[in-house]
Amino acid sequence: MADQSGSAGGTTGMPAPGGPGYGMHPPAGYGYPGGAPLPSGKATASMVLGIVGLLLIPxxxxxxxxxxxxxxxxxxxxxxxxxxxxxxxxMVMxxxxxxxxxxxxxxxxxxxxxVL
Structure with a gap:
């Protein structure tokens, strides 16, 4: 007889056989593959130098x-x-x-x- 805690044989703390369980992982193929790649250092430096070139040193x-x-x-x-x-x-800047x-x-x- 299963009690209300979802265990099959009393209070052992084990989930019932075939139950969902908390440590299960989704099947392969689901979710996001890792996201977009991070910007390169060259791209960041290009944008920063473009801003500096427009505002400070032309x-x-x-x-x-x-x-x-x-x-x-x-x-x-x-x-x-x-x-x-x-x-x-x-590039544009x-x-x-x-x-x-x-x-x-x-x-x-x-x-x-x-003047001359």
Missing amino acids: IIPPIIALCLGISARRMADRGEGGGRGMATAG GIVGIAFAALGVVVATVQALS
Whole structure:
């Protein structure tokens, strides 16, 4: 006779044979396979340098951000890491930063020549 605790033979603490049990694992094939890959360091560095290039130092960091963004995006496309969106953001900010730096050089040159 089974008591209300679900044990077959009294108070032994063992579940009834064929019962669900707490330590059972779901069958293979269920659940998530492990999630998306983490962003690579290159993608993160590209985005950070892109932000730094837009806000603080307008010449060298955008160039590095563009190069790292291209490299990280190629790695993500080959499946060697994640962070494709971060790499793209770093590339875009690198391009914009290079354009602003070039515009600043042109404006400074025109102003310097107009003084003469």
